[in-house]
Amino acid sequence: MRLVELACHAPSVDNAQPWHWRVHDDRITLSIDRSRVLPHEDPSGRNVTISCGAALDHLCAAARAIGVRTAVTRLPEGPSSDVLATIELSPGTPSETAADDIANLRARCTDRRRLTTWPVPVSALDVLAAEAHARGTRAVPVTDKRARFRLEALTQREYVESVLGSGPTPESLALVEGSDGVIALGGPEDGLEAWLRTGEGLSALWLRATRDGLAIVPMSLPCGVDVSRAPLAEEWGAPHLLVRVAWQAIGRSALPRTPRLALHEVLSEEPAVELTA
Ligand SMILES: Cc1cc2nc3c(=O)[nH]c(=O)nc-3n(C[C@H](O)[C@H](O)[C@H](O)COP(=O)(O)O)c2cc1C
Missing domain, CATH: 3.40.109.10 (NADH Oxidase)
Structure with a gap:
């Protein structure tokens, strides 16, 4: 119990x-x-x-x-x-x-506060991805700047339209570089066992992140609606979940x-x- x-x-x-x-x-x-x-x-x-x-x-x-x-x-x-x-x-x-x-x-x-613009190093994302792999879960850090831009365009349409404009420019790419890290988790298979393993990978990754001072926010919507699901399938192998990774704020225990x-x-x-x- x-x-x-x-x-x-x-x-x-x-x-x-x-x-x-x-x-x-x-x-x-x-x-x-x-x-x-x-x-x-x-x-x-x-x-x-x-x-x-x-x-x-x-x-x-x-x-x-x-x-x-x-x-x-x-x-x-x-x-x-x-x-x-x-x-x-x-x-x-x-x-x-x-x-x-x-x-x-x-x-x-789940710490949804926008924490810091310090980029999360690729090595830290790789460590988290390895935790998910160890549970049999596919985990792909999205590290290429242009790929990150395309992902932001899919997940944050309003933000992209008003702040990033219609396409990648040096300024908008710099903004993306300074934003959270993203890991595409799970897929391409669908079904109970594949989803169960994605959950196990999510837990392992998140527990490691908590230990390493990193905050995690899953984003399930882009993987569930057709408008973003199809392009996600094409470029990232139909992940079950996107996971945002950022640095934890100091004084985080105040979060209800x-x-x-x-x-x-x-x-x-x-x-x-x-x-x-
Ligand atoms: C499969 C799954 C999907 C989730 N999707 C989202 C999401 O799209 N956006 C979000 O802010 N939180 C999302 N969450 C986080 C949950 O809202 C959160 O785990 C729950 O409210 C419990 O809070 P806690 O994580 O702080 O304990 C998701 C969690 C899981 C396991």
Whole structure:
């Protein structure tokens, strides 16, 4: 239950927290909670599944910290079931940095403040991308200046039209260079398992970013609407999510935190469920 509590600090689309956990002895099952899905905004369920993937990776990170080994089976009931994963638990060795690791899970948040114009170095984006790769997630830092310009044009039309004008100029390219870093995450496959892994990669990347003093903001809209989805597919392999990366502001703890559902709303213990069923 402690692991589930920590896993629920994971990011989720619109803070929907669309997960349900069942705990039975040394096994935890993670399912989509359909009562919290957003059928109009996310008809395919992609963002909901990515959110559950992030919670799955958070659970495994918490387990590593406190000395519990995990063996994850994804989609144990096949691709048409809402059961996304089972996690078998066994005793392990606590991490020497357990307290910091848990504090890092609790510290992660979406920081949407425009922080600084210091560019995030490509090496830092590569480190984050490697964290996602380690979870089997495609992660492509968009580093070429002209490619970044095209991406800004797709994701921030008004900004681009008023500030950047109609095409790349030395001034507008300099503006793009001084803006946030961007990583294209996931794709090109679509489907439950691919989305789940994108969520796991997002979590791993975000936890590393939090540790490294970097702030993350996912951008799901450009990947979900046709007008930007098609050009994104052509140039960046149909990512599931774009992720903005910027430096964290000093004094960041002042940011109000998004609430979480109570544990009893997202978790059931199997014997208890059997009794009340
Ligand atoms: C799949 C996914 C998509 C998201 N899309 C956006 C987005 O388009 N814009 C945004 O500002 N935040 C986005 N977020 C961040 C969530 O709004 C945020 O995780 C949630 O409100 C919980 O807040 P926290 O991350 O501070 O804990 C997304 C998160 C996930 C997991």
